[in-house]
Amino acid sequence: MPAFDYSAYNDSGKLVEGLISADSERHARRLLKDRSLLPASLKEVGQSAKAGARKGREAGVNNFDLSLLLQQQAILIQSGLPLEDALRMTIEQAETDKQRRMVESWRSEIVEGRSFSEALRRSPYKIPESVIAGVGVGEEAGHLDRVLMRLAVDLESSAENRKTVTRALIYPATLISTSIIVVAIMMVWVVPKITAIFVSSNRELPLITRIVIGLSDFTQHYGIYLLLVIVAGALVFIRLMRDPVRKQRWHAIILNMPGLGRWTLMANIADWSRSLGVLLNNGVPALAALKISSAVVNNLHLRSKMELVTESMRRGSSLQKALEENKVGSGFLIHMVGSGEASSELDKMLIRVADYYSLRLANAIEVFLKLINPILIIFMGMIILSVVAAVMLPIMDMNNMV
DSSP: OOEEEEEEEOTTSOEEEEEEEOSSHHHHHHHHHHTTOEEEEEEEHHHHHHHHHHTTSSSOOOHHHHHHHHHHHHHHHHTTOOHHHHHHHHHHHOSSHHHHHHHHHHHHHHHTTOOHHHHHHHOSSOOOHHHHHHHHHHHHHTOHHHHHHHHHHHHHHHHHHHHHHHHHHHHHHHHHHHHHHHHHHIIIIIHHHHHHHHHHTTOOOOHHHHHHHHHHHHHHHHHHHHHHHHHHHHHHHHHHTTSHHHHHHHHHHHHTSTTHHHHHHHHHHHHHHHHHHHHHHTTOOHHHHHHHHHHTOOOHHHHHHHHHHHHHHHTTOOHHHHHHHTTOSOHHHHHHHHHHHHHTOHHHHHHHHHHHHHHHHHHHHHHHHHHHHHHHHHHHHHHHHHHHHHHHHHHHHHHHHO
16 A cells, blocks of 8 residues: 655644555545645655655665664564564654655555565665565565564664764864864964064064964965865865766775775675675575675775675685685685685674674774874864964063063
8 A cells, every 4th residue: 555745734724744555646635634634745655755866865774774674573573463564563653754754665565465575675765785685585484584683783783884984084073173163263363363463563573473473364365265175176076986987996095095994994894794694694695695795895996806706706716715816805804704615604604704893893993082082182282272372472572571
């Protein structure tokens, strides 16, 4: 049964919004009329979501949201509820409108007789291919609840890895940006007013005062142009990154950066290993699982290597040998994959690899944040101290002259 987004006027003339399930738009309008609501607009959930996707708004899905929804389905199915009833209960308890619309789009496909995996594939929201493949295998094997729970944990772990790297970049970037803004304000409005009296006195000023005055003059005269150059450079960079070839080259540069490159590699290897391990554990064929897992790798340069690994596997190579030939990952990954292939427990070994790299990533980020915090504080203090010294030293000299 399709779902419709509606906005309608109630008896008091207030505009209300919501979702309603109906066989058709005409049926939906009749149901709204029965509720004493006068429809102002009515759109089917799938159509409105697709329109949003075309505009670039609702095409993506937050991994934490998707993980929560899959966990809810797993728990409800384990309790004995049919899938359709589980989805309907999730719709009633959804925390956000986007979650509600997404589950409504799944339920409308299932009511029409399609499988859950097909409903996810036809959804206007972009569901990861690894989730769709895992759900399809779970439906065929008859243990959908266990597969959904495992996929939910996988999504949450992958999202946590990305969040860990993002946190490491946002914290210093925020402090540095704040420092630049504060210094710019001081150079444009505060320093000129204070130092004007020093310049007019025709006295020999200390070196640090002359430097600060020079920076203040530069900021006043050329600051706006510098800001425009930075903004233009950012826009040009974004435009260049639309080209897949340039973007892949940039991602290769990122992998070679000190610190950030190692974090990116660990996060992507952890996501790839966990996805491949979960898919193999759920019974997805090896080549299909490799192809799907390559898509979860965000770094395009590393993804191209993973695709070469898949091609080597298609030609009959072992996964360990394919990883060695394409120089993917560290010796630890290759050793664990070799052990997994030898013991026929590759899926378990890959999940252990993912846990290992996730733990290493979290520890590396924690150490970095502990080190960068005092360094940035000292840096900001030095800047403020320099400005204060530039102002106070001439004042002290004038007092001595008096």
